[in-house]
Amino acid sequence: MPNETLTSDIAEIRSSYVRDRFAFVPSVKMVRIVQALGATDEDLDRLTMVSDALEGDPTLPFRRTRTGRFGFDPVAMEVRRLEFQPFMLSTEDDFVRHDSGKVRIFDEIRDDLQLNTALQALFVFKFMVFDGMKVEHRPKLDYDGDRWVCTLLNVRTVTDGDLIGEPALEGVHSDGVDHTMTTYLGSANMTEESAVTFLHEMDEVNGTRWHDTNPELTRARAQHRDFLDTCLIVDHELKHSVSTLYAADPERPATRDLLAFLTRRPVAGGHHSQAFDSPAPHPAMPMTVPLRALDETARVS
Numbered sequence: 001m002p003n004e005t006l007t008s009d010i011a012e013i014r015s016s017y018v019r020d021r022f023a024f025v026p027s028v029k030m031v032r033i034v035q036a037l038g039a040t041d042e043d044l045d046r047l048t049m050v051s052d053a054l055e056g057d058p059t060l061p062f063r064r065t066r067t068g069r070f071g072f073d074p075v076a077m078e079v080r081r082l083e084f085q086p087f088m089l090s091t092e093d094d095f096v097r098h099d100s101g102k103v104r105i106f107d108e109i110r111d112d113l114q115l116n117t118a119l120q121a122l123f124v125f126k127f128m129v130f131d132g133m134k135v136e137h138r139p140k141l142d143y144d145g146d147r148w149v150c151t152l153l154n155v156r157t158v159t160d161g162d163l164i165g166e167p168a169l170e171g172v173h174s175d176g177v178d179h180t181m182t183t184y185l186g187s188a189n190m191t192e193e194s195a196v197t198f199l200h201e202m203d204e205v206n207g208t209r210w211h212d213t214n215p216e217l218t219r220a221r222a223q224h225r226d227f228l229d230t231c232l233i234v235d236h237e238l239k240h241s242v243s244t245l246y247a248a249d250p251e252r253p254a255t256r257d258l259l260a261f262l263t264r265r266p267v268a269g270g271h272h273s274q275a276f277d278s279p280a281p282h283p284a285m286p287m288t289v290p291l292r293a294l295d296e297t298a299r300v301s
């Protein structure tokens with residue numbers, strides 16, 4: 001695809017993201033974009049299967065999860081893998097669940113995902129969309145520097161027998177970051193009405209189940225159905241919830257695979273993740289990818 005098409009595709013997504021504070025990018029467009037950013041056909045194929053290697057989750061029985069920390073460095077114009085740190089979301093992040101405030105130790109994302117050219121293209125895409133955009137500041141984050149920290153989660157939600165998969169057990173919530181991006185990888189045996197994402201005004205009450213929310217405070221709904229369907233959310237300006245994963249054939253397990261890219265400024269003093277915010281590169285699984293910026297002329301902010 002010519003460079004101008006890539007630029008105009010991303011500029012269009014960026015301007016709708018700036019205007020609406022969320023954006024939904026359908027599969028066909030997303031595949032075209034990541035291919036233009038270097039994703040190979042083999043790696044696109046591999047990405048559909050990478051979640052098969054997930055094993056467990058520290059707090060949720062119906063989920064299998066790996067995480068990795070990545071740093072966007074706009075000075076060096078690189079994104080790189082950062083060293084392992086434990087993970088925590090708290091009620092201060094608008095995240096109310098039984099494991100809020102609990103230190104979670106996930107299995108680490110490995111080279112099968114981080115060296116995938118399609119995954120790497122998703123990082124570059126995300127940066128091109130949010131770079132230079134003004135957002136509502138979260139308390140206790142450091143907005144003075146250039147760096148961004150991105151926690152990547154590779155998640156498989158499973159409904160199997162009595163185990164009901166909740167893509168967001170926490171109900172209405174935020175992810176404790178500035179820019180959330182979710183990219184769908186695939187599903188098996190999932191009903192049509194499963195796993196709908198709802199976006200809510202900030203006045204919606206944290207922890208409300210998706211079916212109990214106030215329709216007057218619901219800004220939008222979106223559903224990830226096709227490979228690489230992607231949703232971007234300004235995380236401190238809109239809350240979100242996700243409906244239950246139902247099995248089409250109740251005799252067989254249903255699965256839904258997703259990547260979540262949770263990107264925020266580094267923490268400042270007094271933040272609950274202050275001890276878990278190292279900028280050091282990963283010593284055993286390095287990865288560095290050059291970033292690209294959208295031309296100034298193609299930007300609105």
Ligand code: FE
Pocket residue numbers: 168173174175240
């Ligand atoms: Fe979330």
